Amino acid sequence: MPPPPDDAPDVRVRVLPLDIELTVRPGESMMAAAQRQGYFWPTRCRGQAICTACLFEVVSGGEGFEPVKPPEADVLEDLSEFQAKRAGQLRLGCQARPRAAATVFKRGVKPAERPRRPISFFG
Numbered sequence: 001m002p003p004p005p006d007d008a009p010d011v012r013v014r015v016l017p018l019d020i021e022l023t024v025r026p027g028e029s030m031m032a033a034a035q036r037q038g039y040f041w042p043t044r045c046r047g048q049a050i051c052t053a054c055l056f057e058v059v060s061g062g063e064g065f066e067p068v069k070p071p072e073a074d075v076l077e078d079l080s081e082f083q084a085k086r087a088g089q090l091r092l093g094c095q096a097r098p099r100a101a102a103t104v105f106k107r108g109v110k111p112a113e114r115p116r117r118p119i120s121f122f123g
Helices: 030-036 072-078 080-084
Strands: 011-016 020-024 055-060 089-092 102-105
Touching: 011 030, 020 030, 072 080, 072 089, 080 089
Parallel strands: 011 102
Antiparallel strands: 011 020, 055 089, 055 102
């Protein structure tokens, strides 16, 4: 699939249960958009589509995401029994790129902690 055109609009995605709205840039993953806007999106592999910690459920607007492609497809295939028990489509936050408004459900998304400055006794 070709990259989105330069003039493609940003899209808004509501993330439940935190009930926040993320602005996602064209071609940007859900996880990258959350991190850019100061939110922690659970991950262990840091976006390599290996750990599934970033897995989320699409509540509405699933047709507005770019199609699943490798390596996400391989991981989701391994989760097919789990997917069968879910009402919505499952996607990986590190790979899924929305092209239209959507609502997703992902536990663990929260405001990112600010890095703490080390305590200095000398300055």
